Amino acid sequence: MSNFLNENRSYPSDEELIKDAIYGNKEAFGELVRRYEKKVYSLAYSILLNKDDAMDISQEVFIKAYEGLRRYRGGSQFFTWLYRIVVNLCIDFTRREKAKGEMEYIDAIDPGDTHTSFFAHQQTPEEATAGREKLRALKKALNSLPEDQRIAITLREIEGLSYEEIAETMNCSIGTVMSRIHYARKKLKEKLKDFL
Amino acid sequence: MKKSHPEEEKLSLYIDGALSGDELDLIERHLTSCSDCQREVEALKGISSFIMKTLKDDPDYSLTRSLWPLIEERLPEKRGLSDLIMDWIRPVFITRIIGSFTVAALLLLLFSFPYLYGIWKEKRLAEHDADILIERVEVEGGPVMIFKTERKLTVIWLIEGDVHEES
Secondary structure (H helix, E strand, O other), rough: OOHHHHHHHHOOOOHHHHOOOOOOOHHHHHHHHHHHHHHHHHOOOOHOOHHHHEEEEEEHHHHHHHHHHHHOOOOOOOOOOHHHHHHHHHHHHHHHHHHHOOOOOOOOOOOOOOOHHHHOOOOOOOHHHHHHHHHHHHHHHHOOOOOHHHHHHHHHOOOOOHHHHHHHHOOOOOOOHHHHHHHHHHHHHHHHOOOO | OOOOOOHHHHHHHHHOOOOOHHHHHHHHHHHHHHHHHHHHHHHHHHHHHHHHHHHHHHHHHOOOOHHHHHHHHHOOOOOOOOHHHHHHHHHHHHHHHHHHHHHHHHHHHHHHHHHHHHHHHHHHHHHHHHHEEEEEEEEOEEEEEEEEEOEEEEEEOOOOOOOOOOO
């Protein structure tokens, strides 16, 4: 058993784990990964809307975080710091993929796909089809938004971050966040009117 | 009377609970009597719940296996004590070197200033002396010595004869 999970530190704080990880304790970092991997992956998925890309980016996020732990000053919450890395890596990834002309997530859901749990929540085939249609429409609508609006609305609606946390994550002012969320909602309202 | 509606952005802030004080009172009072804005608020809330519900129902949205085994094998090797010490020392060291050089340069400038100023002044005086023109001219009333520099002309009358002391 690693030394960071002893009796006195049965549930070490993030700060304690970070300190240990800085000194090369991979198990301490492993604990941080286990604490935040779901949040990091979900955010990456919400932005990229692709499972494989979200998995790759999530791994990159933690590797980058491990290498940059020393730069984490503790001023902000650890997850906000991680989220900033997620957002930056997703933006870089999106731009890279767009430049290669390979960004196409609208058809990420195969209409004939019936093996996923999404369609197995005791749903009738009709409900499952409706669910697929909703998801497809949502992904299409989110993909049509400018990148900064998509990220802002994702952080707000899906991750439930406050305006201050979004501003910190996106490295912009609260006013800019308000504006991005407002315009994103306006466009989504129009694009999703058939489902609302 | 035409009803004035609040800006759309205010309604967006309202559903996020980002308004307070007078702004919040104003919106709440307006909403009690404006069905258009009530519909707008409901539509905005509808978007929020639609996004959240639809995406969270997406099976790909949730991580199904831990990433740690994949990450662990990609992490750089455990760093030695010397690396960690160097990590701490390097920035401090670089800052100190730059700082020390700056302070040394300033001190050098400060202490050498009187010396450099002295050299400059001596040189300047030497140039100044070189400008002086001394000339003896015989004029009516006796000889005069003329000292001429860039800025002034000094004339000294030379009076020949005995010096009488007054009692």
